[in-house]
Amino acid sequence: MGTRYLGGYITATEQTPSSSSATGVWDLRTHSKELVAETWQNPSPPGRALFFGGYPRANVIDFFDIATTGNATDFGDLSTNAVYTGACGSSTRAVRGGGSADGSVGSNMETMDYVTIGSTGNAQDFGDLTTDRYRGDDGFSSSTRGIFGGGINESSTSLNVIEYITISSTGNGTDFGDLGAANFDPASFCSSTRGVFAGGQAEPGPSTTNIVQYITIGSTGNTTDFGDLSSATQSFAGCSSSTRGLVGGGSPAASQGAGPIEYFTIASTGNATDFGDLTVARSFLGSTSSSSRGVWGGGFAGISTLNQIDFVTIASTGNASDFGDLTVAGNGMRATSASHGGLQ
Numbered sequence: 001m002g003t004r005y006l007g008g009y010i011t012a013t014e015q016t017p018s019s020s021s022a023t024g025v026w027d028l029r030t031h032s033k034e035l036v037a038e039t040w041q042n043p044s045p046p047g048r049a050l051f052f053g054g055y056p057r058a059n060v061i062d063f064f065d066i067a068t069t070g071n072a073t074d075f076g077d078l079s080t081n082a083v084y085t086g087a088c089g090s091s092t093r094a095v096r097g098g099g100s101a102d103g104s105v106g107s108n109m110e111t112m113d114y115v116t117i118g119s120t121g122n123a124q125d126f127g128d129l130t131t132d133r134y135r136g137d138d139g140f141s142s143s144t145r146g147i148f149g150g151g152i153n154e155s156s157t158s159l160n161v162i163e164y165i166t167i168s169s170t171g172n173g174t175d176f177g178d179l180g181a182a183n184f185d186p187a188s189f190c191s192s193t194r195g196v197f198a199g200g201q202a203e204p205g206p207s208t209t210n211i212v213q214y215i216t217i218g219s220t221g222n223t224t225d226f227g228d229l230s231s232a233t234q235s236f237a238g239c240s241s242s243t244r245g246l247v248g249g250g251s252p253a254a255s256q257g258a259g260p261i262e263y264f265t266i267a268s269t270g271n272a273t274d275f276g277d278l279t280v281a282r283s284f285l286g287s288t289s290s291s292s293r294g295v296w297g298g299g300f301a302g303i304s305t306l307n308q309i310d311f312v313t314i315a316s317t318g319n320a321s322d323f324g325d326l327t328v329a330g331n332g333m334r335a336t337s338a339s340h341g342g343l344q
Contacts, residue, residue, distance in 0.1 A: 046339045047290045048117055050075060050089070051297050051326060052096045053082035054286070054333030055103045056305070061115065061123070062297075062327050064309070066290040066337060071324040072297075072309070076122040079113040084284075086139035087334035088146035090167045091343050092117055094336050095126055097148050097165075097173070100134040103332060108132035108154040112165070112173075117338045127172040130163045137197055138237055138287065138334055140190035141167060142217045142342045147176065147195050150183040158182035158203050162215065162223070177222040180213050182206070187287075189238035189245035190342040191266045193217060196226055198247050198272075199233040208232040208252070212264070212272070217342070227271040230262060237287035237334075239294040240266060240341030241314045246275060246287075246294050248310075248320075254283040254301060261312065261320065266341070276319040279310050284331035289314065290339045295323060300331040 047067040053059060058081040062072035078096060085099030095114045101107035110132040113123035129148060136151030136159070149162040160182040163173035179197060186200030195217050202209040210232040213223035229247070236250025248261040259278030264270065278296060285299030285306075297309040307329035310320035 045118065046091075047337070049288050049295060049335060049337040050087070050094050050115070050117065051286050051333050051335045052087050053078055053085050053099060054298060054330030055083045057328045057330035057333060060328050060330070063120070064324065066288075066293050066295055066311070066339070069311070069323050072326045074327050075120050076115065078123045079125060080109065080111060082109070083332040084134040084136075085334050086136050086148045087336045088139040088141035088148070088167070089117065089336035089338070089340070090141065090143050091338045093167055095146055095165065095167060096123065096334070097126075097139065097146075098129050098133040098136060098151065105134070105152060105154055105156050108134050108152075114170070126170050127165070129173040130175060131159065131161060133159055133161075135184040137186045137188040137200075139336070140188050140195045140342055141336075142190070142192050144168065145217055147215070147217060148173065149188070149197055150179055150186055150200060152184045158184050158201070158206055164220075176220050177215065180211065180223050180225070183209070185234040187233075187236045187238035187247040187250070189240035189247070189266070190217065190340075191240065191242050192342050192344060194266055195342075196238070196245055196264065196266065197223065198238060199229050199236065199250070201234050208234045214269075226269045227264070229272045230260075230274065235283040237285050237296060239287040239289035239296075239314075241289065241291050242341050242344035243267065244314050245341070246312070246314060247272070248278050248287060248294075248296050249282050249285050249299060251283045254281045257281050263317070275317045276312065278320045279322055280306060280308060282306055286333040286335040288335035288337040288340055290337060291341075291344050295335075296320070297326050297335065298330045298333050305329045305331050
């Protein structure tokens with residue numbers, strides 16, 4: 001179904017804007033009714049990226065256009081402070097799920113909220129995850145389904161639970177399956193059909209791992225082995241085009257002054273290949289992408305919390321370049337966009 005907005009497109013037989021795919025332009029009466037009911041979907045700028053929460057950013061949402069360079073702009077506020085949260089989205093809606101109010105296990109949350117990417121404003125309640133979780137995966141999605149996996153619950157127990165939501169509706173998470181082992185601080189990326197979890201701290205131990213695993217987003221079930229990172233890594237972030245997934249930053253590389261970026265071909269399986277380096281070595285950063293560019297923002301470098309955004313051209317290899325700055329420096333934030341690899 002096409003995006004519904006005045007002057008936009010629809011196909012087939014006209015019913016209502018919420019369910020139709022009819023050709024033409026909606027009349028003003030229908031448009032007004034949909035606006036009042038909050039069911040009218042405004043088109044999102046295709047390259048718009050959103051960064052959510054983090055420490056000490058608290059409830060801040062930033063946005064910027066991935067196709068350009070420059071500083072981020074304030075979008076609005078989350079419904080609560082959120083550190084080490086997760087994020088996913090469609091071309092019109094972004095969802096933030098889980099995390100911790102202050103970065104500690106004692107303030108864990110299972111709450112989710114959402115925003116309409118093409119507008120600006122504060123987040124609204126979406127529902128609840130099946131369990132409280134923070135330091136889970138980045139979150140990833142197809143155009144219809146969002147995925148959250150791993151993390152730590154309020155009892156300080158590592159989780160292997162994967163769950164999903166339907167992005168266009170609101171409601172609670174549903175069990176999807178399990179990771180190969182309980183895990184927190186992994187990175188993730190996806191195509192429209194396949195979602196990939198990389199690294200993290202896995203049980204037993206937990207200890208930092210190099211294991212990469214994947215799921216088929218449209219189904220349910222446990223993960224399958226994909227391959228390996230070049231070294232065990234945690235606290236990093238992933239992004240993707242429809243064909244290539246990238247992971248950047250993380251520990252222990254950041255503590256050694258390195259900010260490696262590696263890549264995978266999502267449709268196949270296999271080990272990571274070197275891509276280049278971030279401009280600054282860092283961990284606990286956020287990442288998202290358009291169809292051609294990957295961006296990483298914020299993070300923790302030594303004793304410094306960063307506001308810097310880096311970018312790369314996904315189809316090539318090479319070191320990242322400076323993009324601009326977030327409105328507030330932070331670590332432990334997550335990101336999504338209106339044109340990431342799961343939507344292409």
